[in-house]
Amino acid sequence: MSRLLRRQFCTSPGIPEQNPTATPSLVRRPLGPLPLPHRSVPDPAGQDLDVVTLAHSHLVRGEWPRLDALASGLTPFRVKHVLLRVRRDPVLSLEFFDWAHLLNPGLITMENHAIILHILTKDGRFRSAESILRRMLIPVFKGSSLDIFDALLHSYRLCDSSPRVFDSLFKTYAHLKKFRDATDTFRRMRDYGFLPTVKSCNAFLSSLLSLDRGDIVLTLYREMSRCRISPNAYTLNMVMRALCNSGRIEHALKLFDEMEKKGFGPMVSTFNTLIDGYCKKGLLVAAMTLKSEMDSKGLHPNVYTYNTLIHGFCKEGKLQNANKVFNEMKAANVSPNTVTYNTLISGYSRINNSEMGFRLHEEMVRDGIEVNILTYNALILGLSNEGKTKKAAYLLKELDKQDLVPTASTFSALIIGQCKRQNSERALHIYKVMKKSGFQLNADTFNLLVYTFCKNQDFEGAVELLREMLQRSMAPPDTLFVELLGGLGRSGKTHLASEIFSEFSGHKLIPEKFLKDLSSTERLEGG
Numbered sequence: 001m002s003r004l005l006r007r008q009f010c011t012s013p014g015i016p017e018q019n020p021t022a023t024p025s026l027v028r029r030p031l032g033p034l035p036l037p038h039r040s041v042p043d044p045a046g047q048d049l050d051v052v053t054l055a056h057s058h059l060v061r062g063e064w065p066r067l068d069a070l071a072s073g074l075t076p077f078r079v080k081h082v083l084l085r086v087r088r089d090p091v092l093s094l095e096f097f098d099w100a101h102l103l104n105p106g107l108i109t110m111e112n113h114a115i116i117l118h119i120l121t122k123d124g125r126f127r128s129a130e131s132i133l134r135r136m137l138i139p140v141f142k143g144s145s146l147d148i149f150d151a152l153l154h155s156y157r158l159c160d161s162s163p164r165v166f167d168s169l170f171k172t173y174a175h176l177k178k179f180r181d182a183t184d185t186f187r188r189m190r191d192y193g194f195l196p197t198v199k200s201c202n203a204f205l206s207s208l209l210s211l212d213r214g215d216i217v218l219t220l221y222r223e224m225s226r227c228r229i230s231p232n233a234y235t236l237n238m239v240m241r242a243l244c245n246s247g248r249i250e251h252a253l254k255l256f257d258e259m260e261k262k263g264f265g266p267m268v269s270t271f272n273t274l275i276d277g278y279c280k281k282g283l284l285v286a287a288m289t290l291k292s293e294m295d296s297k298g299l300h301p302n303v304y305t306y307n308t309l310i311h312g313f314c315k316e317g318k319l320q321n322a323n324k325v326f327n328e329m330k331a332a333n334v335s336p337n338t339v340t341y342n343t344l345i346s347g348y349s350r351i352n353n354s355e356m357g358f359r360l361h362e363e364m365v366r367d368g369i370e371v372n373i374l375t376y377n378a379l380i381l382g383l384s385n386e387g388k389t390k391k392a393a394y395l396l397k398e399l400d401k402q403d404l405v406p407t408a409s410t411f412s413a414l415i416i417g418q419c420k421r422q423n424s425e426r427a428l429h430i431y432k433v434m435k436k437s438g439f440q441l442n443a444d445t446f447n448l449l450v451y452t453f454c455k456n457q458d459f460e461g462a463v464e465l466l467r468e469m470l471q472r473s474m475a476p477p478d479t480l481f482v483e484l485l486g487g488l489g490r491s492g493k494t495h496l497a498s499e500i501f502s503e504f505s506g507h508k509l510i511p512e513k514f515l516k517d518l519s520s521t522e523r524l525e526g527g
Contacts, residue, residue, distance in 0.1 A: 033193030039154035044081050052081045059086060059096055067099070074100065076109045083115045087159060090123040101136070110144075113137045114151040118159035121168055129165070133172040145173065145181035149188050163194045170196045174204035177211065186220075190227060198224075198232055205238040214242030233264040237273055244277025252277055266297065272304050279312030284321070287312060301332070307339050314347030319356075322347055338364075342374045349382030357382045371402065377409045384417030389426075392417050408439035415445055419452040424461065427452060443474050450476070454483045462487070463496045470504045 044052045051073045058067040059082065079100050086093050097116045100107045113132065120129040141148060152165055166189045173182035182204055189196060201224055208217045221239045224231060231239075236259055243252040252274060259266060271294045278287035287309060291301055306329040313322035322344060329336060341364045345357040357379055364371055376399060383392040392414060399406060411434035418427035427449055431441065441449070446469050453462035462484055469476055488494050 034191050036157060036192060037154055038157045041080070041084075041158060044078065048075075048078055048081075052078050052085070055082050056085045059092065060089075064099075071103050074103070074107055076107050076112060079107045080109075080112050080115060083112060083119070084158075087115070087119045090119050090125055093119045094125075094128060105140075108136075110137070110141060110147065110151045111155060114148075114155045115159060117152065117165050117168070118155060118161040121165040122159070122162045124164075126164065126168055129168045130172045130175075133169060134176065138172065138176065138178075145178075145184050146188070149185055153188075153192065164197075166194045167196045167200050171200035171203050174200065174207050177207045179204075179208070179213070179216070186223075195227055195229055198229055198235060201229060202232070202234050202238065205235065205242075209238055209241060209245075212245065214245045217242035231262075233259070233267060233270070236262075236264065237267070237270050240270065241273045241276075244273055244280070247277075247281065249274075249277050249281060249283075266299070268294070268299050268302055268305070271299065272302075272308060275305060276308045279308055279315075282312075282316060284309075284312050284316065284318070301334065303329075303334055303337055303340070306334060307337075307343060310340060310347075311343045314343055314350075317347075317351060319344075319347050319351060319353075336369070338370045338372060338375070341369060342372075342378055345375060345382070346378040349378050349385060352382070352385050354379070354382035354386055354388065373399070373404045373407055373410070376402075376404060377407065377413060380410060381413040381416065384413045384420065387417060387420040389414075389417040389421060389423070406437070408434070408441075411437070411439055412441060412445045415441070415449060419448045422452055422455055424449070424452045424456045424458055428461065428465075440472070443469075446474060447476060447480055450480055451483060454480075454487050457487065457491070459484065459487050459491055459493055459496065463500055467500050467503070470500070 043049075051070065055067060055070055055074070055078065058064070058070065082096060083093055086096060093116060097108070097112075113136065117129050117132065117137075120126070120132075137148060148169065149166070152161075152169065155161075156165070166185065170182055170185045170189065173179075173185055186196060186204075201220065204220060205217050208214070208220070217239060221231070221235070224235070236255060240252045240255050243249070243255065256266070256270065256274060259270065271290055275287045275290050278284070278290065291305060291309065294301055294305070306325060309325045310322045310329075313319070313325065326336065326340070326344060329340070341360050345360050348354070348356040348360070361371065361375065361379060364375070376395060380392045380395050383389075383395065396406070396410070396414065399410075411430060414430050415427045415434075418424075418430060431449065434441070446465070450462050450465045450469070453459070453465060466476065466480075466484065485494075485497060488497050
């Protein structure tokens, strides 16, 4: 999908290119926008005219019981003309539309949907229009974004509509994360001389960022520039985030400098974006410098600023620095939240300091800060890393009291604790309970479990676990194969390796060199 989306936008300067070759078919036509089509609608005549006139009369007089009595005589054609007659009254139009849809959804064709959308958007009732798009039109006509656009286009002049009708369609697709449909709508709008508002473009950018599609964010921003859709501070901040997420801090900084030239003073969120980018690259000194610059500009770091810095230091194992930022945060009267404490507890757990983790947990409880499953997972992992499996098991029982449900990370932490103590059978039991609960181990913990079986000379168990790894398309590290083959060779059980290697030989998960080593070992044993 990403390749298609990239092709559907043209490029413009300002952001580093990912594919400098523009698609010729999408370059703006030199003769300007396409002319708006107009589809004529035949006037009602005969019985159609009688029913439409009567229904309109009952409707404007609020005679709903009489309208109910007329319901059996309505058709999609007649509903369309009633809507056209009352289009100057958006409230009444919407009431009639809802009534007809409730009466019989078949009366509301795509064209009738288009008419009510024109009526609502021309009157500025964008929420009502987008609600109809989200609840009714888009779900009913799935995969028909171009058909929906064309229905709006052909009835545009008939309803003397507003360009905002297309903007509402584009924004709704963006909110629903239907990126191909949003892109198709953007392109069609551009071809006919309609452009989305910056607010709708921002909705699209935000949806893209939520799914980590920074590449398409940059492409859309270039197209906005080419179409002369003026960005606002929120647009630029999201583009900076996309650049930072892709590791292009230098381009994000350049855009940061350009913001003031465009008349946008930096916001706290702007600094937070850059600080997050620096932290992800491990440039913590630069991140702290940016925080100091915030102070010099009269901006106050918020909880997200501090949490980002604390996470950055914890990730690098610099808990002393993280604790310093934590204390600075409290001194600045910025209240730590659950994320703050969970980050610190997790950091201390990784350096085998469960005592400090529990002190922070006590502080959370004392200050009334929510303790969630991530908090307990971090505490359990800290105990497990230190081999304190009994305390970890006791903490697991606390989850029921707190009405919390274990996650995959909870089970993984418990398995790590048992592996630290080389209790392979107990670790395997926890793993089986984990699978019954619908969770799966990640590759690192799986490797640790197999290693533990090898250390305990239980090579049959190790081979079974290895088979399960390979069935799940997990490629074990070379060191695990060395450990397992060595143990099987010493115990005279290379036939177990032969069986599993033969079973998965075509999957390319087992390096060729180990297959050769196994063949050599078998020849020696046979000799």
